[in-house]
Amino acid sequence: MGVSPMLWTHMVRHWGIKSVLDVGCGRGISTAWFITHGLEFVQCVEGSHDAVLQSIVPNSTLTATAITTTTTTRKKSQEKLWDRGGRLVPSIAVWCVEFTEHVGRNFQPNYLPSFRSAALIFVTHSNWGGWHRVEVHDDEWWRVRWEAAGLVFSQSMTDEARAMAMQDLSRRDLTRHMTEDYMYFVGQHLWLSLQVFINPMVASLPRHSHLFAKHRCFGGRNDGEKIHVDCSHAKNAEGEHLTPLPESFKALNLTKEMDDACLDLIKDFKAGGWPRQGNSKNMKPMNVPESLE
Template structure:
């Protein structure tokens, strides 16, 4: 697979051209949609929009954003161009999905990312762990870091988070969610 990157902005891209199989969690997505009565979805850092199209095919109103122009131009479904370093994206939805984006956001701009996640009443995300290698991994943190940031915005880690991780482990291939997945619920 070929990584899509921007040589002038290394924080943008890093996703796989034609999608990364390790970001794909249809069993988990189906479970979350039915468990929480999801009707609208926002994918923050959606790459070429593969999960956006999946949710759309489930009959959900789905939208995705990505900061890399090449991803928006090659997207398999319409998505919006948005640079999280310039500010948060606003679009209230039932579910926000964000897979392997958190670690690419410099700490000085992480509030823009977190404020974009808080569009959802339910937030499902992954993050790179400390010492985890990868393209432009500048904010690899333990789960407690992300839990604290989301808590400061009125979210709690779902008491069923371990169940969600177990569901993701039943996917056809290994996936990032099974390693570092977090599901938050708006608490206020």
């Protein structure tokens, strides 16, 4: 329910994310996606010993760039996210899904430094009970909580992220088990509760000037809609070439081969689906926001 290849692709191509700290990564599905898609740095942190033993996080040799993949079996309530040199793990983005509801706010200071080390924070919360869910609150409570910690909520990025995740709702090609007669609500945690925060103290640093990597040069119109193109392929009104961005400012190139590599890692997963009963064509998951229908 916390999986969305569409959203992850959007994060890389449109927001320019090149490194991720995955807090509460479980068996590593999201981490595996970021690694197989060539991000420059990926850190996976998980507090469940069982999840670590069953991790699918691939070896860093799968990519040409230097990648660190780390798991830890220490208790979440006691863990601070430091590297082996005693330094806080750096990243452009924190991805934190199905985690915050399991850690009491008396222990939040143990993982907040990891949030503050990143420029962008993508974090979900639970709207209902479950195993050791000790912090169950609505969107507004979490927004106030993280803003009190120094982060800035972005409504536009939150709406955009949820809409992208919603596009994966009907996918049935992620695992073999999904082709059987079950209902799956892919990305449900994301399009229901994902919130996006900006950390200005980090996002404003020169090394993060490449963020928000949409093409920036005007390329005409298509059916009345403006088209933006890579400035390397654009000219001004006088026919002169425009100044292109350095390669380091461009988003990472994603390929179908990368998608296939990730799908190969998760193809045998058996996630929780609901057996279909009667005519289910018109059925939809509970609590779908009207704005996303």
